[in-house]
Structure formats: structure tokens, C-alpha cells
Amino acid sequence: MxxxxxxxxxxxxxxxxxxxxxxxxxxxxxxxxxxxxPVYRFFPGDEVEVTIFSAPELSRNATIAPDGRLALPLIGAVRAADLTAEELRDTLVSAYAAHLRMPELTVTPRTYGxxxxxxxxxxxxxxxxxxxxxxxxxxxxxxxxxxxxxxxxxxxxxxxxxxxxxxxxxxxxxxxxxxxxxxxxxxxxxxxxxxxxxxxxxxxxxxxxxxxxDALPVQFSFYYDLRGGSRNN
Incomplete structure (x- = not known):
């Protein structure tokens, strides 16, 4: 009670x-x-400009696909989502190192999804x-x-x-x-x-x-009387 x-x-x-x-x-x-x-991290739909100084013909603007990858010549699809611009640059330098001698490049955000x-x-x-x-x-x-x-x-x-x-x-x-x-x-x-x-x-x-x-079968009110204690109606 x-x-x-x-x-x-x-x-x-x-x-x-x-x-x-x-x-x-x-x-x-x-x-x-x-x-x-926190430093901005790329998401699908973001457009980036990849400038390759040692091979200008490979430079281009590209949009990160819904799967989080960036499609570029020679190296194919590379994961870009959830990376900062600096991290993506390092990833691309490592990928192009197999095809170019001492690749130099920059990654610049262009538009955001x-x-x-x-x-x-x-x-x-x-x-x-x-x-x-x-x-x-x-x-x-x-x-x-x-x-x-x-x-x-x-x-x-x-x-x-x-x-x-x-x-x-x-x-x-x-x-x-x-x-x-x-x-x-x-x-x-x-x-x-x-x-x-x-x-x-x-x-x-x-x-x-x-x-x-909602559980009680009857409706009743409750108040507290300082003189006589609690009362139920």
C-alpha cells in the first residue's frame, strides 16, 4: 500500500x-x-581534384562513388571515403609509385556531397x-x-x-x-x-x-492532508 x-x-x-x-x-x-x-573526412558524393605534377595527363577531377572509392587511371578504384585529404594523397602516392617514378601529386576538395x-x-x-x-x-x-x-x-x-x-x-x-x-x-x-x-x-x-x-480497475484521487495523513477517495 x-x-x-x-x-x-x-x-x-x-x-x-x-x-x-x-x-x-x-x-x-x-x-x-x-x-x-576534427579534420574533414571525405564521403561519397564529394568531388576532388587530383593533380599529378609528374604526369599531368593523368590529372583530373573525380567524384567519390557510393561505395566510397575513387576511380583514377592506371591505379583503378581506390578507397577515399573516411580519409582526410592528406591521407588520400598518401594513398594515391603509394598506388602510383608502382607506375610512376617518384609521383608528386596533390588532392584538393572541389565540391561536397x-x-x-x-x-x-x-x-x-x-x-x-x-x-x-x-x-x-x-x-x-x-x-x-x-x-x-x-x-x-x-x-x-x-x-x-x-x-x-x-x-x-x-x-x-x-x-x-x-x-x-x-x-x-x-x-x-x-x-x-x-x-x-x-x-x-x-x-x-x-x-x-x-x-x-491503466491497470487500476477503478478511478480514484489521492491527496495528502498534513493534519490527518493520506486519504483515498
Missing amino acids: RVVLACLALLFAAPAAVAQTEPAIEATSPMVYSDQT SRQVFVGGEVARPGIYQMPANMDAFQAVALAGGFLPSAHRGDVLILSRASGQSIVTQIDLSMRAMRNGFPGAQPLQRYDVVYVPRSRISQVNVFMQQYVR
Whole structure:
């Protein structure tokens, strides 16, 4: 009986806490770049210019195919996706070394393919969004319509492969962090996933709805009288 009373107390206290929503997102946070910002890695759809100084006739612009490879004369298809411009250059130098004496070349990005991020969880419109420019997680949430009242803004998760391997980081997007300029915010990379989890209080609401309100055979109210203890009606 004590467990039921405690749950019911949470049931009527929780909506009041959730109702205290924070202001809607109106402003965007400034993007800060630093030496720690991940170096851009190529994706399918990116166009690169390969200039071979020792064999100019082999120089050309090429687009990275959906399989992540770049088709070039003499060496065929070479993996380019998930490599930086410097890493791709080193790969091509090694590949052309079998055909050219001391190959000298440069790799220059020309155009970039579709730049999408995935925003899910407790946001107004979860989905896939095109990045108009470099932006951070807060701006991505703004594109998705902002936070729901049930969002736990202090523990937003970002799944990224910008470093060449899957990494999950946690960022604070609360109002307090906003006032401090979102310290530690980094620009999102293409195909990053931004996930906004539920707050603890919203999880209590779901539990109470599914396992208390819907399970009880009768409807009754609960309140606490400081003079006489708890009462059920």
C-alpha cells in the first residue's frame, strides 16, 4: 500500500514539474573552431581534384562513388571515403609509385556531397536534416523544432565517425550551458546522430500511465492532508 501511495504521489507531482518548460529556442549559438576540431573526412558524393605534377595527363577531377572509392587511371578504384585529404594523397602516392617514378601529386576538395545529420529523441520533429552550414548540436535541435518538455537537455548524446571510428560524446544543452556559450561545443560532421533522451520525470509519467492509471480497475484521487495523513477517495 505504501508503494502505491508513493507512486500516486509522484503521479500528481510529476506533471507540475514537466509543465515548467523552458523558453523555446530562438537564437543560435556561435560556432567556435579550434585546433581540436576534427579534420574533414571525405564521403561519397564529394568531388576532388587530383593533380599529378609528374604526369599531368593523368590529372583530373573525380567524384567519390557510393561505395566510397575513387576511380583514377592506371591505379583503378581506390578507397577515399573516411580519409582526410592528406591521407588520400598518401594513398594515391603509394598506388602510383608502382607506375610512376617518384609521383608528386596533390588532392584538393572541389565540391561536397549531401551533408545530413540525424536528430532523434525528445525533439519536436525527429528526422534527417540537411546542414546549411557548419553547425553544432544545439542548432541541429533547433532545425528539428526544438526540445520537447520531456527532454533531458543536460545529457544530449552525439554519435559521430568524424575521427574514423564511432564515438559517442555527451553534451550539455541546458539553459545554464546556453548562458555560458555551450563550452566544448564542436561542429557536427556529416551523418552525425544527435539524440535527446527523456528526462527522469517524463519516464515516471510513462510508468505511471502504463502501470498504475491503466491497470487500476477503478478511478480514484489521492491527496495528502498534513493534519490527518493520506486519504483515498
